[in-house]
Amino acid sequence: MDVDHALKPREIDLVTIRVEKATARRHEAATWLKNMGANELTETPSEEEFKSFLKSGIILCNVLNKIYPGAVSQVVEDPAGSTAPEEVAALCAYQHFENLRNFLVAVQDLGLPTFEPSDLQQEGTSLGVVNCILALKSYIEVKKLPPKIHGQSTPSVQGRYIMRKNSGLFRSSSVRNSILEKNNMNVDYSTKSLEMSDKDKQHSFSSKIEGLNIKCASFEWQKGQIQDLKHGLQDLRNCMENIGRQQIEEIAGLGKDLHEVAKAALGYQKVMEENRKLYNQVMDLKGNIRVYCRVRPFFPGQSRELSTIGLIEEGKITIVTSRNGKEGFRTFNFNKVFSPSATQEEVFSDMRPLIRSVLDGYNICIFAYGQTGSGKTHTMSGPNEITETSMGVNYRALNDLFYIVENRRQNFSYEISVQMIEIYNEQVRDLLSKNALNQKLEIRSNPQNGLAVPDASVITVQSTSDVIELMKLGQTNRAVGATAMNDRSSRSHSCLTIHIKGRELASGTILRGCMHLIDLAGSERVEKSEARGDRLKEAQHINKSLSALGDVISSLAQRSSHVPYRNSKLTQLLQGSLGGQAKTLMFVHVSPEVDALGETLSTLNFAERVSSVELGAARANKESTEVKGLREEVAHLKEELAGKNKENEMLRNMIASFRVYGAGPNALSSHVTPQPKSTKITEAKGRKSLPSLKKSNSYTEDKLSTDSDSSSTWRGSSNSFNNNNYNALNDQELGPGLAALEKQPSDLSSDNSRHTIPKMVMNKPREKLERSSDPRVSKISRNHDMLPSQKFANGPKQTVVPSRRQVTPSLAMGVKASATNGKSWK
Numbered sequence: 087m088d089v090d091h092a093l094k095p096r097e098i099d100l101v102t103i104r105v106e107k108a109t110a111r112r113h114e115a116a117t118w119l120k121n122m123g124a125n126e127l128t129e130t131p132s133e134e135e136f137k138s139f140l141k142s143g144i145i146l147c148n149v150l151n152k153i154y155p156g157a158v159s160q161v162v163e164d165p166a167g168s169t170a171p172e173e174v175a176a177l178c179a180y181q182h183f184e185n186l187r188n189f190l191v192a193v194q195d196l197g198l199p200t201f202e203p204s205d206l207q208q209e210g211t212s213l214g215v216v217n218c219i220l221a222l223k224s225y226i227e228v229k230k231l232p233p234k235i236h237g238q239s240t241p242s243v244q245g246r247y248i249m250r251k252n253s254g255l256f257r258s259s260s261v262r263n264s265i266l267e268k269n270n271m272n273v274d275y276s277t278k279s280l281e282m283s284d285k286d287k288q289h290s291f292s293s294k295i296e297g298l299n300i301k302c303a304s305f306e307w308q309k310g311q312i313q314d315l316k317h318g319l320q321d322l323r324n325c326m327e328n329i330g331r332q333q334i335e336e337i338a339g340l341g342k343d344l345h346e347v348a349k350a351a352l353g354y355q356k357v358m359e360e361n362r363k364l365y366n367q368v369m370d371l372k373g374n375i376r377v378y379c380r381v382r383p384f385f386p387g388q389s390r391e392l393s394t395i396g397l398i399e400e401g402k403i404t405i406v407t408s409r410n411g412k413e414g415f416r417t418f419n420f421n422k423v424f425s426p427s428a429t430q431e432e433v434f435s436d437m438r439p440l441i442r443s444v445l446d447g448y449n450i451c452i453f454a455y456g457q458t459g460s461g462k463t464h465t466m467s468g469p470n471e472i473t474e475t476s477m478g479v480n481y482r483a484l485n486d487l488f489y490i491v492e493n494r495r496q497n498f499s500y501e502i503s504v505q506m507i508e509i510y511n512e513q514v515r516d517l518l519s520k521n522a523l524n525q526k527l528e529i530r531s532n533p534q535n536g537l538a539v540p541d542a543s544v545i546t547v548q549s550t551s552d553v554i555e556l557m558k559l560g561q562t563n564r565a566v567g568a569t570a571m572n573d574r575s576s577r578s579h580s581c582l583t584i585h586i587k588g589r590e591l592a593s594g595t596i597l598r599g600c601m602h603l604i605d606l607a608g609s610e611r612v613e614k615s616e617a618r619g620d621r622l623k624e625a626q627h628i629n630k631s632l633s634a635l636g637d638v639i640s641s642l643a644q645r646s647s648h649v650p651y652r653n654s655k656l657t658q659l660l661q662g663s664l665g666g667q668a669k670t671l672m673f674v675h676v677s678p679e680v681d682a683l684g685e686t687l688s689t690l691n692f693a694e695r696v697s698s699v700e701l702g703a704a705r706a707n708k709e710s711t712e713v714k715g716l717r718e719e720v721a722h723l724k725e726e727l728a729g730k731n732k733e734n735e736m737l738r739n740m741i742a743s744f745r746v747y748g749a750g751p752n753a754l755s756s757h758v759t760p761q762p763k764s765t766k767i768t769e770a771k772g773r774k775s776l777p778s779l780k781k782s783n784s785y786t787e788d789k790l791s792t793d794s795d796s797s798s799t800w801r802g803s804s805n806s807f808n809n810n811n812y813n814a815l816n817d818q819e820l821g822p823g824l825a826a827l828e829k830q831p832s833d834l835s836s837d838n839s840r841h842t843i844p845k846m847v848m849n850k851p852r853e854k855l856e857r858s859s860d861p862r863v864s865k866i867s868r869n870h871d872m873l874p875s876q877k878f879a880n881g882p883k884q885t886v887v888p889s890r891r892q893v894t895p896s897l898a899m900g901v902k903a904s905a906t907n908g909k910s911w912k
C-alpha cells in the first residue's frame with residue numbers, strides 16, 4: 087500500500103498499523119495455504135505475489151477440495167499446450183472465472199465470508215481474500231477435522247449441506263445447477279433410503295449432528311472474528327485516543343501560535359499607529375496643514391455600482407477616472423481617508439488630540455471644504471436630527487473640552503467664550519446678535535486678544551448646553567436670512583469660534599487658545615447649478631472667496647513673499663490659521679457619484695495642494711506670570727511714553743500754531759502750564775512691578791485732577807481718554823490754535839495759511855528739522871528740545887513726529903492743565 091508522504095504523523099501511525107496487520111494476516115494465509123499443499127507459494131509473499139498466485143483460483147479450489155473433496159467438482163487447470171497468445175489469455179480468463187466462481191459458491195455454502203473475483207485483479211486488494219482463507223483455516227481448526235485426501239470424503243453429506251444452504255448466488259449459477267442436479271439425486275436417494283431403513287435414520291441423525299457441528303464451527307469462527315474485531319476496535323480506540331490527545335496538543339499549539347500571530351498583528355497595528363502618530367508629529371513640527379478626506383455614502387435609492395471611488399486605504403484614496411470607455415485611476419495621499427461607512431465617532435476620535443490642544447494654548451482651525459452636498463455640514467454639525475451617535479465635530483469637540491476642563495479643575499481655571507459669525511456675500515455678520523442681518527463687521531488681520539472679529543458678540547459659556555443654545559440662536563439667525571433670501575444656509579461660510587483662557591493655578595501661567603470650526607459654503611459650477619439672480623450672486627461670491635482661498639494656498643505652498651489674504655473676507659478670517667502658528671486641519675469632502683467626478687478631482691487636487699503647505703511649528707500662547715507682568719509693564723510704559731510724546735507733539739504744534747498766528751513763544755505762557763517736575767517716568771524705568779507703575783499713573787492723574795477746575799472732564803489717565811472726552815472740549819476751552827488742530831487734515835488742507843508749517847513739521851524727523859533751512863522750522867526744532875514735557879518724560883528722543891490725529895487726546899489734556907494752572911513752563 088502506498089503511504090501518502092503528505093500524511094501527518096498520527097495518520098501515518100494508523101496506516102502503518104493497518105498495513106502491518108494486513109501483511110501479517112496475508113503471511114498467515116499464505117503459510118496455511120502452503121501447508122495445505124500449495125507449494126508454489128512463499129510464506130511471506132508481497133501483496134502482488136499473493137494475488138498473482140491465487141488469481142487462477144486453482145490453489146484455492148485445490149485446497150478446498152482437500153478439505154471437502156468434490157466441493158469444486160471441476161478445477162480448470164492451466165492451459166498447457168496452447169501456443170497462440172490470444173488463446174492463452176482467453177483460457178486464463180475462463181479459468182479465473184470458472185475456478186473462482188466455483189470456489190466462492192462452495193465457500194459461501196459453508197457460511198464463510200467470500201470476496202469479489204476482482205479483488206485478485208491488479209487494482210484489487212487481497213484483504214477480502216485473506217479473510218476468506220483465514221476463515222476457512224479457522225473453520226477447519228474449530229472442526230478439528232484433518233484435511234481429507236481427495237477421494238476419501240463422503241460427497242453425499244457435503245452435497246446435502248451445500249444444497250441446504252441454497253443461496254441466491256448458488257441458484258443463479260449454471261455450474262451450481264449441475265451440482266444441484268447431482269445433489270438432488272443424492273437427496274432423492276437418501277430420502278428413499280431413510281424410508282427404507284434405520285440405518286438411514288442413523289445416517290440422517292449423524293448428518294444433522296454434522297450440520298450442527300458446522301454451525302458450531304461457524305459460530306466459533308464468528309466468535310473468533312468478533313474477538314478479532316474487538317481487538318481491532320480496541321486498537322482503533324487507542325489509536326483514536328492517541329489522535330485525540332495529539333489533536334488537543336496540536337490545537338493548544340495552534341492556539342498558542344494564533345495568540346502569537348494575534349499579538350504580532352496587534353503589535354503591527356500599534357507600530358502602524360505609532361508610525362502614523364510620528365508622521366503626524368513630523369507634520370506638526372513642519373507645521374503642515376493636516377488634510378483628512380471623507381467620502382459621502384450614496385443616498386438611499388442610488389445605485390452603488392457607478393462610483394468614482396476606487397480603493398480607500400489608511401491615507402490613500404484612488405479615484406476611478408474612466409471616461410468614454412478608457413480606464414484610468416488617480417491616487418491622492420492625505421493624513422487620513424474616511425470611507426463612506428466611517429462613523430461620526432471614528433471621524434472625531436482621530437482629531438480628538440488636536441482639539442484638546444486648544445486647552446494647552448494652541449490655536450486650532452478646522453474647516454470643511456467640498457462640493458455642495460458632499461457632507462461638510464454633516465461632518466461639522468451632523469444631520470438635521472442630532473442624536474448622540476450622529477452629532478458632528480462641533481458638538482463632540484465642545485463636549486470634550488468641557489469634560490477636560492472639569493477634569494483639570496484642580497489645576498487650571500478656564501474661561502470659555504464663543505463667537506459665531508457667517509460670511510455671506512462678502513459681508514461678515516454676527517450670528518449671535520439680534521441685529522445680525524444689518525451688521526457688517528470687520529475682520530482684523532492682527533487680532534486683539536485673539537479676536538479676529540472683535541465687534542462680534544463674545545458670549546461666555548459654562549457648558550456644552552450653553553453652546554448648543556447659542557448655536558441654535560445662530561442657526562435661527564441664519565434661518566431668518568434663509569426666508570428672506572431663499573435657502574442660503576449653505577450659501578454662506580459659517581464660523582464657530584471658541585475662545586479659551588486658562589490659568590494654571592500653581593504658577594499663574596496664562597494660556598490662551600482659540601478654535602475656529604468653519605463650515606465653508608459648497609463650491610459649485612455656476613453653469614451647472616443654473617443659478618440666477620440672488621443665487622447667482624451668492625455663487626459668484628462663494629466661488630470668488632474659495633478661489634481667493636486657492637490663491638492663498640498656492641502662495642503659501644510656493645512660499646511667496648506676498649500672500650493675498652486681503653482678497654476675501656474668508657482668507658482674512660483664516661489668515662491667523664493659515665499663516666500663523668495655528669494647528670490647522672482641513673476636512674475635504676467628496677461625493678461618490680460619477681457625475682461629480684470633475685468636482686471630485688478638482689477638490690482633491692486642491693486638497694493635496696493644501697496638505698503641502700507648511701505653516702511652521704504651532705506655538706502655544708503661554709504666558710508665565712513674570713512674562714505677563716513684564717509684558718504689562720512694557721505696555722504701560724509704552725502707553726505712558728506715547729502720552730508724553732503726544733504732549734510733546736501738542737506743544738510743538740502749539741508753538742507752530744502760535745507762530746502761524748503771529749504770537750511769540752511767550753504767548754504760550756498763558757496757555758501752557760509746565761508739568762510738575764516729576765521723577766515718575768525716571769522711576770518707572772527702574773520699576774519691576776506693576777503696582778508702582780500704577781502708582782505713578784495715579785500720581786499724574788491725581789495731580790492733573792487737583793490742578794483742574796473741571797475735574798470731571800479730565801479725570802482719568804491719558805489711556806482712558808477717548809474721542810468722546812475729546813469731542814466734549816469746545817474751541818473756547820482749547821483755544822484757537824487747538825481748535826484748528828482738532829480739524830481733520832482734509833479740513834486743514836483747505837486753509838493753506840494755517841497749516842503749512844505744522845504739516846511740514848509733522849512729516850519730518852527731528853534731525854531733518856534741525857538741518858532745515860527754514861528759520862521757522864529750526865526755531866521749532868530748537869524749542870522742541872526745551873519742551874518741559876520731554877524733560878518730564880525723560881524717555882527716548884523721538885525721531886518721527888506722530889500724526890496729528892494721534893496726539894489730540896493728550897494734547898487736549900495738556901492744554902487743559904495749562905489753562906487752569908496759568909503758570910509759565912519756561
Ligand SMILES: Nc1ncnc2c1ncn2[C@@H]1O[C@H](COP(=O)(O)OP(=O)(O)OP(=O)(O)O)[C@@H](O)[C@H]1O
Binds near residue numbers: 608
Ligand atoms: N457621512 C455621511 N453619512 C450619511 N449621510 C451623509 C453623510 N455625509 C452627508 N450626508 C448626507 O448628505 C446630504 C448632504 O450633506 P451636507 O448637507 O452635509 O452637505 P454639504 O457639503 O454641507 O452641502 P452644502 O455645501 O450645500 O451645505 C445630507 O442629507 C447629509 O445628511
